[in-house]
Amino acid sequence: MMEEVSHPVESGTLTPPPTAPPVVSSTSPPTQVGMTPPPQAPMSYSTSPPSSSYTPTSAPLQGSAYPSPMVQNPAPPTYPTSNYQGTPEASTIMLPDMPEYNTDQENRGDSGSAGGMWGWFRSASQNTFVQSVVEKTKTGVDRMITTLDPGMTPYLRQGGDISVIVASEKMVKWGAVRDAFQRVFGTANVKGIPAQSGVAPQPVGYAAGLRGARDRISYLRRSGLVDERQLCVAVESFIAELLPDKWFDIGCVMLEDPARNINLEMFTQAVPIPPEIVSHVQSATPSDYNLSWSGLSVTIGQAFQHHMPWVQPTDWHKTLTGQSRQTIIYDAVVTLAGLYQEKLPKTTPGRPI
Structure with a gap:
């Protein structure tokens, strides 16, 4: 039987009763001061997070076996699982529905919304x-x-449906006809071909001028240089005594269109000739000249060259009047082309409605 031991209590001081020593887990042996802990086996760590109330939202940092709760990277996106096995073939790529394009209708140029x-x-x-x-x-x-x-x-202006052959290769003639027809019709094909006449070099009188122009067109048709139905224009200059002892130089412009049965004549403005020039050409022509019925053997231009060497024999009109011979012919052919245009059938291209 144990004896009870009484402890004295000092006044004013309470002494707590002794408590049991703390229980130490075997996994953590106590370490006493001045004692060396026994050797322990190497510790192994698991990559899984320790059981606690904290759940990391990301994988541990590279090179560290411990997850760091201080680094919180956003969670990587999740993708739905599929049976995707690689890049699909070009034929299996699905495109949005597009309206059909009718190439046949486009090539035909059909009218409508799909005409293109x-x-x-x-x-x-x-x-x-x-x-x-x-x-x-x-x-x-x-x-x-x-x-x-x-x-x-x-x-x-070269082109169009009007084709004209001028019975001369001289620019002063066929150039004037070209410019006049292109002015009236807008476009025209005009070509000059040299042609001969059966009258004297210097025709005298209206009848000789008309004969010379007609002969030039007939020469082109007989020689086969142009078609029988080709539209032709000829220009023949002559002199005439319109007033007593007053002579003038005049040009005859003739048009023949056998295909449409149109024949027209036009005369240029009359240019006065100095009396001494006319006397020279008359005296220089022999009395037995075989073509005296139609005119003289010496032209007005040759007489101008003899009396006025500074004057150009082929265009003495410009020296006397200020207007070139080509311009004088052009003015007459514009009127001739206008008359011809009015006589064309209504269905002819180039004719005004």
Whole structure:
């Protein structure tokens, strides 16, 4: 039987009863001061997070076996699982639905909503308003070019449905006919071919002038240089005594169109000739000249060259009047071409409606 031991209590001081020593887990042996802990086996660490209330939202940092709760990277996106095995073939790529394009209708240029660009151009080209705009644009461009270089006018107006053969290779004649027809019809094909006449070099009188122009056109047809139905124009200059002892130089312009049965004659303005020039050509022609019925053997131009060497024999008109011979012929052919245009059938291209 154990004896009870009483402990004295000092006044004012309470002494707590002794408590049991703390229980230490076997996994953590106590370490006493001055004692060396026994060797322990190497520690192995698991990559799984320790059981605690904290759950990391990202994988541990590279090179560290411990997850760091201080680094919180956003979670990587998740993708739905599929049976994707690689890049699909080109034929299996699905594109959005597109409207079908009818290439056959496009090539045909059919009208309608699927006619395409070419169909629009074709329909627009048949529109009178569009044609008028295109024609005005072309006219404006041509006018600008001819203003900068007037010599380009004949080249821009070459073409069309009117074809004219002039019975002369001289620029003063066929050039005047070309410019006049292109002015009246807009465009015209004009060509000069040399031709001969059966009258004297210097015809005298209207009858001789008409005969000389007709002979030149007949020469082209007989020689086969032009077709029998070809439109031809000839120019023949002559002198005539319109007033007593006053002579004038006149040009006869003749047009023949057998295909449409149109024959026209026109005369240029009369240019006065000095009396001494006329006396020279009359005295220089032999009395037995075989073509005296139609005129003289010496031309007015040759007489001008004899009396006035500074005057050009082929264009003495410009020296006397200030107007060149080509301009004088041109004015007459413009009137002739206008008369010819009025006589054409209404269905003929180039005729005004």
